[in-house]
Amino acid sequence: MMNKIKYTMLLGGIALAILGTASCKKDYEAEPLENVTIDYVFDPLDSLGINAGRYLNGLYADMFPRDVSMNRISGNLLEAATDNAIPSNLEDNPAGRLLQGQYSAFDRIESDMVWGQLYENIRSATIFINNIDVVPLNDSKFEALPTGLTVKRTWKAEARFLRALAYFELLKRYGGIPLMGNDARSLDDQIELPRNSYSDCVDYIVSEMDAIRDSLLYYPVPNPSRNSHRATKGAAMALKVRVLLYAASPLFNGGNIDGANPVTGYTALDNNRWQRAADAAKEVIDLGTYALVDDVRKVFTEQYNSEILFFKQWSNNRDIENTNGPFGFGTQIGGQGQTSPTQELVDAFPMANGVPIDQSTTYDPNNPYVGRDPRFYETILYNGARWLGTNLQTYLGGQNRPGGSDLQTRTSYYMKKLMGDFEEAAQYSESQRDYILFRYTEVVLNYIEALNEAQGPVSEVLAQLKDLRRRAGVDAGDDGNFGLPTSANKATMRELIQNERRIELAFEEHRYWDIRRWKIAENKLNLPLHGMQILENGGQFTYSQEEVFQPRFTTAMYLYPIPDSEVLKNNNMEQNPGWN
Amino acid sequence: MRQKSNIKQVVSYIGMLLYIICLFQIENAKAQANQEQADTLSGYYKEIPLKTFVGARATLLNEQLNTTPANSYLPAMTGRLPGFYTKQNSGFRQTSTARNYESGIGGNVPMVGQGVPSENTEYSIALRRQIPVVIVDGVQRDIFSIDPDNIESITLLKDALSTIELGQRSSRGILLVTTKRPEMGKTNINFRAQLALQEPLPWPKPLEPYQFAYLLNEAMTNVGNQPVYSVDDFNAFRAGNDPYRYPNVNWYDEVFRSNAPMMRYNLSAKGGNSVSQYAIALNYTDQQGLFKEDPNVAYNTNSSLKRYVINTNVNINITPKFKLGLQMTGRIQDGNEPGIGTQNLLESVKKTPNGAYPVRNADASWASTNYFQTNVVALATHSGYRQDNMKDIMANINLNYDLNSLLSGLKARAMTNIAVQSLTGIVRQRSEPTYNMGITPAGDTVYNIMATASAQTNDFNTVFNARFWFTQLALDYDKSWSNNHLVATVQADQRRTLYNFDLPAVATNATTKLVYDYKEKYLAHAALNASGFNRYRPGYQYGLFYAFGLGWVASEEDFMKDNTSWINHLKLRGVFGKTGNGVDNAGYYDYRATFTASNGGIGSGAYSAGTSRSELRGFWENGFLPNIRTWEGAYKLNVGVDMSLFGGKIDFTGDVYYDQYYDLLQSRGKSIELIGISYPYENIGRSEVKGAEFNLAYRGGEGDFQYFIAPNLTIEQTKLSYFDEQRQRFPWQQMTGLPLGVRMGYIADGIIQNQQEAEEAASTIGYEVSPGDIRYRDLNGDGIINQFDRTAISTTKPLIYYGLNLGFSYKGLSFSALIQGVGNRDLYLDDRAIYGGFLGFGGFEQAYPAILDRWTPETAATATYPRLTIGNSHNYAESSFWIRSGNYVRLKNVQVAYSFSPQWMNKMRLSGLTVFANAMNLATWSAFDGQDPEVAIGSYPIQRVINFGLNLDL
Structure with missing residues (x-):
């Protein structure tokens, strides 16, 4: 009997002990406190706005392109999907597929056909814009700002700039896209939004830039060592210029691929759009703070020079040399030769006196790399060019084009632009690199293009062109015209400006969009692209051009397909023409 | 003189042997399939009486498990249990050495919600299409790494009633493992030693270098490029007399050995009196991998598994009314693999062509090329090693108290279980320099360095660290009156898991269960369960579940008893x-809207400031929109029949079931990306699984000769009933209503044979089809092959799998075999390295003999693969062209055993001695012979295992 009671008590005791530990002794919080909520990020008590500032950093970090590498199309430059270059590796790589139109709304090339990622950027920026007001930022606790600016105003304007930039990246790819306004939507909100018209989108971005330009820092920013990465007034104005230039271009202005469809472009031609673009560009030029850098190579390898309007932070690296440098220097030195510039690009460079090769008397097809525009030597590595202390051998069987199964040039050219000074170096070293999104040369080129379209080849156009050629080191010639024709009509001047843009901005992700907005891709990208075949015989070279790539371009490709799933899920989403 | 003595010795040995054989009186041995006709089944919390059982189950006993030579019990289950499907993915376990935290400036940052990595990295398993909850001795833990020898029984519980006590985990079915139980009786000591040889099954045979060169040139010319190899290259490869410049190395032969041993030792003791009983087991397993090692390397670079398990089980009857059960398990497991990692090594072996480079250059340095900068053999033997070390301790206490004095038939139960488990990894990785040998125009041999050496690392990572705690209290009430019998149970339990940095996960269950029978003839069960989990949004944490069952034991009816004695x-x-x-x-x-901070630096996600590029931290909205997510539900119906005929000669069990799953977690159909953030999982989907399972056993024989045949068969059909599918333009694109996991793609209509056909054929966008390409069916007739031509291409027939267990015994000799197979299964050949070849493009990777059957104008009539190309988005699009039958039949398991007679045993003072040999994966008949039907090329190969052992009872 005693035993029984004892064991009953024991059992009860164990049970109680178990229940005791299982019950509500609070060793842990009920929800993980390290996963902070919005009132921690936008803290109404923090006059320094530490976390809000970090959130803004997050917006910069997520800015397009997220993958900070020039070779962002799965190892290739976007330029390798234009008539300027082809990918050195064979078929079935994303750049090659872009060039051949091997994509659809279902099977997209995600590395450039960004969609959801940009809407993420838009959402994130909107959350910042909507919530920053609760943070009591105290300007006296920050480093001094130029007169008239406050920290909060500047921050908010930067977020609005980044949001508009994301919209522009969408706009140039797809045409009109849904504008999300100032709502960060939740699960129960209506999200089946239709696309806004192209014109609405342009107006929205322009009005945003006009609204914020005077709230931003301006060049040169105070304390560049901490602030050079921030969006400035110049950046906002340059974005406006680019938006207006694209909007004035034939693809959207008069050449709408879907006729009267307002989402794919303007429904009617209006030449005044060029003037708006020219005016916007002139405003940037008139700021007087930006200037062409004498040595163009320094633009890409020197931080925060006077040409840079806005950039994405990169690093001190040898990334471009490693990926695009010539093959044939062994793995210690590196150089994968990913990019093969085309003969078409090479031929676009005039002679040293600025005269195009087909009009030149000195151009020798049997010695084609002599006496060319200095920009040629800064842009292209060719057979015989100095590089890493040797003369490159890109003739068949040469050190830098040995044949066999290794990746190497397919055109006998390698890219040189964007790289550091390695002509006589023993090996590559790191360069200070930023991923430049807006630079002054582009603004100037935008300006003269728009001006020529709006007013014809007025003297201002010629003057700006001369400045560019002077900086490039082209011979001024006896007439001081740098080989430029003095009596060109609008169409000739257009050709000239387009060619100047091609060679000035080569490998900077402009050509891809330019041939689209000019609506010339259907011509340029249906012709075979060429390379040079160089044969060596006893130190003598013979040159013959050969077809190396057959691109394909259809009208539908002027705009990217919107993801099939987006059209499927959203009853109000209209697919771009030709992609259904 | 010496020779003479040798002969003498041999003669004496033979004499001894003959003498021993004469001694044996060969005795009857039980045929293996003679299942014990036990009254109860080990349940997960308490014993399950079988007479009143109305659910669906399948059980394996130790004798059926231990014929399979394997380090875990899963391989022994394949083909033996209806309703349980396995597919092997890898022939060896994967070591886990990756850390579970990220390092930042503020120290180590936890990665939350990672979950315990599974012990089972070799098999995909499914019980009626769900991954079953594993319960080992009452503990809900996914433990697979136990030697089959230590297991008394494995039971699958498949119906709603049998699993209801798990509440929010009750849908998945239960895989119940019971280790050896204490037994009353005289002490029995058992020793079992086994040695197995594992040899890899089908060995891929890569192309010879000259074939590779020829076919690569063909592929290059087909896409309009210059050929890579010259005629001289081809001839040099073919001649094979320049092993440095034109090597021919079969990397499989260089890296793998032909077989590897596995040793297992098991020592156990059992016994006890009416007060206390015990069962103790010690187990040691040493499984070695198939990689070759370099004798000059001081440490183990091979894949291996070493495991030590101690399992103690003690039952004590403290008083006649108070019983205590105590179980303690300790397990230490050490895995090893080459420093580069098994998967990386296998990848290199798979993709490096035979002619890429020699193993070593003429100067004995490691060889490589610009594209293949590492040397496969150097990776296998000179890349250091990785180890993962698991430590596991588990203690389990059961208390049973008879409360008869309070109320007749009342009993109380309490159970608590604590366990700690941790896995740590050590990475000691290094690399040796490789050189490419070249000959200069001047004729000098030069060695260009391709990959530099790196010193050995010594990284220690905590992979995970977990504490598990389970406690349960229950009252059982057992009452009989006249012919009625009622068992009522009330029970409450809590399972608490502390995993790494996570907050504790607490799952709580309360269950009431009633079991009623009338004369053990009419059976009625009912159960109600309330189940909660603390990680759901408050208000959505609890669920109510129920199950009921009815049974009729017709053979207990008088009219049956009288008329049908069979x-x-x-x-x-x-x-x-x-x-x-x-x-x-x-x-x-993740129902909360939260933000995550970064610790700075490009790469970790934040931004750098200004020209100084000083690191800035960032903050981001977390990946999901705030949401409501709770448990998924299911309605399950199971109807079955159990029969025993002709005095136990025939046993039959049949079940049909219909399970409807609802509120399945998925992203909503309208997950439109415009919202700018990922959509959460919500309770949306519905699916169905229905099927039939049969198990038959026939036993026969006369006198010393006994035999059995036991086939089983499962038919399983699934349906995706609802997943919020959005309007598809064409009906054939619709997935709703099709089986789960159906593959969508283009329908292939053979290979295009000539230019005219090529011009007529619809093409994928941006691609120009040529003769030799695959022709796809243009379902919507628009001349373009795109998403609108995609439809279901995999089979929609029900999956069938089966096993045939058979055996006999004659005196001390016994034999058993298991044949196992799967039907209506598809195999999708998506490995382009094998079925396309020449991947890489910056160099060209290995190709395999499958492509010898490619299309060329000459072989147009017989070609089974499309023309060779370099990269091709058209031919390798997802299509029915690449579907093959995945049906197969395997001779999965065979055992021959010989038990020595008890008389002789007595003389030797032994209780029993059995010697045996068994084997796994002895033979396979596969509908598609290009690869093993289960383990793909490039994974650690599946093995044929031949095992010898002895079983000694003292």
């Missing part, structure tokens, strides 16, 4: 219930 047992039974599937898919508090 029917010994006949039971009809049915169960219906509502079950849940939560807890494991709850996520980590």
Whole structure:
């Protein structure tokens, strides 16, 4: 009997002990406190706005392109999907597929056909814009700002700039896209939004830039060592210029691929759009703070020079040399030769006196790399060019084009632009690199293009062109015209400006969009692209051009397909023409 | 002189042997399939009486498990249990050495909600299409790494009623493992030693270098490029007399050995009196991998598994009314692999052409090329090693107290279990320099360095660290009156898991269960369960589940007893219930809208400031929109019949079931990206699984000769009933209504034979089809092959799998075999390295003989693969062209055993001695012979295992 009671008590005791530990002794919080909520990020008590500032950093970090590498199309430059270059590796790589139109709304090339990622950027920026007001930022606790600016105003304007930039990246790819306004939507909100018209989108971005330009820092920013990465007034104005230039271009202005469809472009031609673009560009030029850098190579390898309007932070690296440098220097030195510039690009460079090769008397097809525009030597590595202390051998069987199964040039050219000074170096070293999104040369080129379209080849156009050629080191010639024709009509001047843009901005992700907005891709990208075949015989070279790539371009490709799933899920989403 | 003595010795040995053989009186041995006709089944919390059982189950006993030579019990289950499907993915376990935290400036940052990595990295398993909850001795833990020798029984519980006590985990079915139980009786000591040889099954045979060169040139010319190899290259490869410049190395032969041993030792003791009983087992397993090693390397670079398990089970009857059960298990497991990692090594072996480079250059340095900068053999033997070390301790206490004095038939139960488990990894990785040998125009041999050496690392990572705690209290009430019998149970339990840095996960269950029978003839069960989990949004944490069952033991009816004496047992039974599937898919508090901070630096996600590029930290909205997510539900119906006929000669069990799953977690159909953030999982989907399972056993024989045949068969059909599918333009694109996991793609209509056909054929966008390309069916007739031409291309027939167990015994000799197979299964050949070849493009990777059957104008009539190309988005698009039958039949398991007679044993003072040999994967008949039907090329190969052992009872 005693035993029984004892064991009953024991059992009860164990049970109680178990229940005791299982019950509500609070060793842990009920929800993980390290996963902070919005009132921690936008803290109404923090006059320094530490976390809000970090959130803004997050917006910069997520800015397009997220993958900070020039070779962002799965190892290739976007330029390798234009008539300027082809990918050195064979078929079935994303750049090659872009060039051949091997994509659809279902099977997209995600590395450039960004969609959801940009809407993420838009959402994130909107959350910042909507919530920053609760943070009591105290300007006296920050480093001094130029007169008239406050920290909060500047921050908010930067977020609005980044949001508009994301919209522009969408706009140039797809045409009109849904504008999300100032709502960060939740699960129960209506999200089946239709696309806004192209014109609405342009107006929205322009009005945003006009609204914020005077709230931003301006060049040169105070304390560049901490602030050079921030969006400035110049950046906002340059974005406006680019938006207006694209909007004035034939693809959207008069050449709408879907006729009267307002989402794919303007429904009617209006030449005044060029003037708006020219005016916007002139405003940037008139700021007087930006200037062409004498040595163009320094633009890409020197931080925060006077040409840079806005950039994405990169690093001190040898990334471009490693990926695009010539093959044939062994793995210690590196150089994968990913990019093969085309003969078409090479031929676009005039002679040293600025005269195009087909009009030149000195151009020798049997010695084609002599006496060319200095920009040629800064842009292209060719057979015989100095590089890493040797003369490159890109003739068949040469050190830098040995044949066999290794990746190497397919055109006998390698890219040189964007790289550091390695002509006589023993090996590559790191360069200070930023991923430049807006630079002054582009603004100037935008300006003269728009001006020529709006007013014809007025003297201002010629003057700006001369400045560019002077900086490039082209011979001024006896007439001081740098080989430029003095009596060109609008169409000739257009050709000239387009060619100047091609060679000035080569490998900077402009050509891809330019041939689209000019609506010339259907011509340029249906012709075979060429390379040079160089044969060596006893130190003598013979040159013959050969077809190396057959691109394909259809009208539908002027705009990217919107993801099939987006059209499927959203009853109000209209697919771009030709992609259904 | 010496020779003479040798002969003498041999003669004496033979004499001894003959003498021993004469001594043996060969005795009857039980045929293996003679299942014990036990009255109860080990349940997960308490014993399950079988007479009143109305659910669906399948059981394997130790004798059926231990014929399979394997380090875990899963391989022994394949083909033996209806309703249980396995597919092997790898022939060896994967070591886990990756850390579970990120390092930042503020120290180590936890990665939350990672979950315990599974012990089972070799098999995909499914019980009626769900991954079953594993319960080992009452503990819900996914433990697979136990030697089959240590297991007394494995039971699958498949119906709603049998699993209802798990509440939010009740949908998935239960795989119940019971280790060896204490038994009253004289002390029995058992020793079992086994040695197995594992040899890899089908060995891929890569192309010879000259074939590779020829076919690569063909592929290059087909896409309009210059050929890579010259005629001289081809001839040099073919001649094969320049092993440095034109090597021919079969990397499989260089890296793998032809077989590897596995040793297992098991020592166990059992016994006890009426007060206390015990069962103790010590187990040691040493499984070695198939990689070759370099004798000059001081440490083990091979894949291997070493495991030590101690399992103690003690039952004590403290008083006649108070019983205590105590179990302690300790397990240490050490895995090893080459420093580069098994998967990376296998990848290199797979993709490096035979002619890429020699193993070593003429100067004995490691060889490589610009594209293949590492040397496969150097990776295998000179890349250091990785180890993962698991430590596991588990203690389990059961208390049973008879409360008869309080109320007749009342009993109380308490159970608590604590366990700690941790896995750590050591990475000691290094690399040796490789050189490319070249000959200069001047004729000098030069060695260009391709990959530099790196010193050995010494990284220690905590992979995970977990504490598990389970406690349960229950009252059982057992009452009989006249012919009625009622068992009522009330029970409450809590399972608490502390995993790494996560907040504790707490799952709580309360269950009431009633079991009623009338004369053990009419059976009625009912159960109600309330189940909660703390990681759901408050208000959505609890669920209510129920199940009931009815049974009729017809053979107990008088009219049956009288008229049909050949029917010994006949039971009809049915169960219906509502079950849940939560807890494991709850996520980590993601119903809250939260933000995550970064620790700075490009790469970790934040931004750098200004020209100084000083690191700035960032903050981001977390990946999901705030949401409501809770458990998934299911309605399950099972109807079955159990029969025993002709005095136990024939046993038959048949079940049909219909399970409807609802509230399945998925992203909503309108997950439109415009919202700018990922959509959460919500309770949306519905699916169905229905099927039939049969198990038959026939036993026969006369006198010393006994035999059995036991086939089983499962038919399984699934349906995706609802997943919020958005309007598809064409009906054939619709997936709703098709089986789960159906593959969508283009329908291939053979290979295009000539230019005219090529011009007529529809093409994928941006691609120009040529003769030799695959022709796809243009379902919507628009001349373009795109998403609108995609439709279901995999089979929609029900999956069938089966096993045939058979055996005999004659005196001390016994034999058993298992043949196992799968039908209506598809194999999708998506490995382009094998079925296309020449991947890489910056160099060209290995190709395999499959492509010898490629299309060329000459072989147009017989070609089974498309023309060779370099990269090709058209031919390798997802299509029915690449579907093959995945049906197969395997001779999965064979055992021959010989037990020595008891008389002789007595003389030797032994209780029993059995010698045996068994084997796994002895032979395979596969509908597609290009690869093993289960383990793909490039994974650690599946093995044929031949095992010898002895079993000694003292």
